[in-house]
Amino acid sequence: MIFRRAIARELASTAGAVFTVLFCILFSVGLVRILGEAANGEIDSGAVASLLALSALTNLPVVLTLTVFVSVLMAMSRAFRDSEMVVWFASGRSLLAWVRPVMRFALPPVLLIALLTFGVAPWANRQIAESRSRFEQRDDLKKVMPGRFAESSSADRVFFVESVDLDGARVRSVFVDHRAPGQESVIAAAEGEVEVRTDASRVLTLRQGRRYEGVPGAPGFRVMEFGRYSVPLDQPVQSSLSPSTARALPTLDLLIEPTPLHRGELLWRLGLPIVAIMLALLAVPLAFVNPRVGRSANLIVAVLLFVVYLDGIQITQAWVQQSRMGFAAAAWLTHLVAFLLVVLLFVRRVYLQRWLPRWIDPRAWKAATVASSKAARGS
Numbered sequence: 001m002i003f004r005r006a007i008a009r010e011l012a013s014t015a016g017a018v019f020t021v022l023f024c025i026l027f028s029v030g031l032v033r034i035l036g037e038a039a040n041g042e043i044d045s046g047a048v049a050s051l052l053a054l055s056a057l058t059n060l061p062v063v064l065t066l067t068v069f070v071s072v073l074m075a076m077s078r079a080f081r082d083s084e085m086v087v088w089f090a091s092g093r094s095l096l097a098w099v100r101p102v103m104r105f106a107l108p109p110v111l112l113i114a115l116l117t118f119g120v121a122p123w124a125n126r127q128i129a130e131s132r133s134r135f136e137q138r139d140d141l142k143k144v145m146p147g148r149f150a151e152s153s154s155a156d157r158v159f160f161v162e163s164v165d166l167d168g169a170r171v172r173s174v175f176v177d178h179r180a181p182g183q184e185s186v187i188a189a190a191e192g193e194v195e196v197r198t199d200a201s202r203v204l205t206l207r208q209g210r211r212y213e214g215v216p217g218a219p220g221f222r223v224m225e226f227g228r229y230s231v232p233l234d235q236p237v238q239s240s241l242s243p244s245t246a247r248a249l250p251t252l253d254l255l256i257e258p259t260p261l262h263r264g265e266l267l268w269r270l271g272l273p274i275v276a277i278m279l280a281l282l283a284v285p286l287a288f289v290n291p292r293v294g295r296s297a298n299l300i301v302a303v304l305l306f307v308v309y310l311d312g313i314q315i316t317q318a319w320v321q322q323s324r325m326g327f328a329a330a331a332w333l334t335h336l337v338a339f340l341l342v343v344l345l346f347v348r349r350v351y352l353q354r355w356l357p358r359w360i361d362p363r364a365w366k367a368a369t370v371a372s373s374k375a376a377r378g379s
Helices: 002-039 045-081 084-090 095-136 251-256 260-286 297-321 327-350 362-378
Strands: 149-151 157-164 170-180 183-196 202-214 221-232
Touching (some): 002 045, 002 095, 045 095, 045 260, 045 297, 095 251, 251 260, 260 297, 297 327
Antiparallel strands (some): 149 157, 157 170, 170 183, 183 202
16 A cells, blocks of 8 residues: 555656756747747737647647656656666566556546547637638738738739738828739839728728839839829638648537548547557566666667557548548557557566576577586586
């Protein structure tokens, strides 16, 4: 009972530290990416905080899975390194006795991973898709940020404004580059405002400016001064805000409409909690530390196994989406390989002293040859 409480306490403290580090890395990478998209005008600058939080929710299941794996690995590696496992084995307990406390520790994170994967992450992806869709449906002028160039929705005009008032209806120091087949015009004006015509179309009315018009590469350009000039704005496309990607669909919709794309996404959602369980079991025999190899050797192997495991899930997911493999076969193939690896490592650490028997181990032959030669010289 004392050992179990100590194991649970150490696993919990290690998991807290590992999760904090991984989440800070995830938060920093997501913050840089979203700020870059906001600076490029790809997303609404006012939605950076919400998009950052939603993006963290979508990646949280993978972070929790890695947290469970690394926490068990680090806690048991420390026990091997500090010779606590020697006391454990000397008391008559096997390495298999660690399975129950490790599973007791891993069960709450696995349930949380399942909740996030089946419910929260699809909802967060749906909110991100709707936010991006709303931003794409805004008219051209509302996408313009002061001091930055912005392209229109039709990709034939580039806008630049020095300042925009609070309601977005009036701009100052306007620059518009309009491209047409075989012709290009540049408009510069001191100020402008958005007007709505009787047919509900929106135009940008510029005042006190010039228009430069000509053919690119040709020497002749026309220069016209105007007191009032209207530039039509692209109207926002009224489309449904419901995303069509499988990642943003609720799990119930994936079950109701089992298309290959939906089956592939369902395979990922079903597989991630199982991955967390398999990795927690895999960390028990993988935590063995050989002082002659170093402390970080098993951690490097563990990270490689984690990457390979997730890559295997994604490969089978792609095969299911491409109708190259059935859902039933893909659902157990990768996890079966992981389970066999867990069994093999447990057999190696519990029942076998070496991977190869002595009579076929080249190192044993060499040792026997050296011993026989020493005996012959001694005689």
